[in-house]
Amino acid sequence: MTNIAVLVSGRGSNLQAIIDSIESGYLKSRIAVVISDVGDAYALTRAKKHGIEAIFVNPKKFASKELYEKEILGVLKTHNIKLVLLAGYMRILGKTLLEAYKNRILNIHPALLPAFTGLHAQKQAFDHGVKVAGCTVHFVDEILDCGPIILQRCVEVKEDDTDETLADRILEQEHKIYPEAVKLFVENRLRIEGRKVKVIKS
Ligand code: GRF
Numbered sequence: 001m002t003n004i005a006v007l008v009s010g011r012g013s014n015l016q017a018i019i020d021s022i023e024s025g026y027l028k029s030r031i032a033v034v035i036s037d038v039g040d041a042y043a044l045t046r047a048k049k050h051g052i053e054a055i056f057v058n059p060k061k062f063a064s065k066e067l068y069e070k071e072i073l074g075v076l077k078t079h080n081i082k083l084v085l086l087a088g089y090m091r092i093l094g095k096t097l098l099e100a101y102k103n104r105i106l107n108i109h110p111a112l113l114p115a116f117t118g119l120h121a122q123k124q125a126f127d128h129g130v131k132v133a134g135c136t137v138h139f140v141d142e143i144l145d146c147g148p149i150i151l152q153r154c155v156e157v158k159e160d161d162t163d164e165t166l167a168d169r170i171l172e173q174e175h176k177i178y179p180e181a182v183k184l185f186v187e188n189r190l191r192i193e194g195r196k197v198k199v200i201k202s
Pocket of ligand 1: 010011012013014015087088089108109110171174
């Protein structure tokens with residue numbers, strides 16, 4: 001059983017989707033720990049409700065990103081973590097975590113990468129006037145929202161959409177493709193070849 005850690009900063013609806021997928025038996029893995037950089041993140045409450053260890057690591061207590069990530073790394077090692085999921089984690093990862101967990105960190109982004117990286121991606125896409133928006137699960141590397149793409153899903157933009165209604169429909173798809181991508185990872189069916197990720201048939 002793959003031990004997973006989920007890093008969060010906010011409401012944790014993607015965390016919830018992963019929890020639900022495990023509880024339903026779709027995902028054969030275990031969330032060993034949820035770590036937040038925000039003390040009152042609702043994601044921490046969600047984790048506790050499901051009996052998952054939930055830890056706030058306060059970045060302000062550390063003099064540098066390296067020291068902060070070393071603390072997180074200690075938690076990951078203690079829990080024998082094999083896969084790290086970023087789920088609304090609002091920090092750019094540094095070398096410490098990226099090197100220790102190379103090709104074992106996934107992220108969900110609410111746009112069809114490589115378009116609309118960074119913050120408020122749904123609004124960026126909406127304001128740009130796209131007809132098709134969507135979401136992406138990808139491996140995390142040193143460049144923001146840039147690592148090899150595992151899964152993407154499209155969402156059509158409707159005439160009467162606002163950036164918020166669009167974001168809601170993208171989120172519904174996020175909750176589907178994140179568990180799907182995690183399943184592929186834990187079943188060892190992903191092969192990174194340069195920028196491409198090959199999915200091995202089951
Ligand atoms: C999601 O839209 C995700 O794609 C982005 O941050 C948001 C987190 O939402 N990276 P939640 O905390 O999972 O509800």
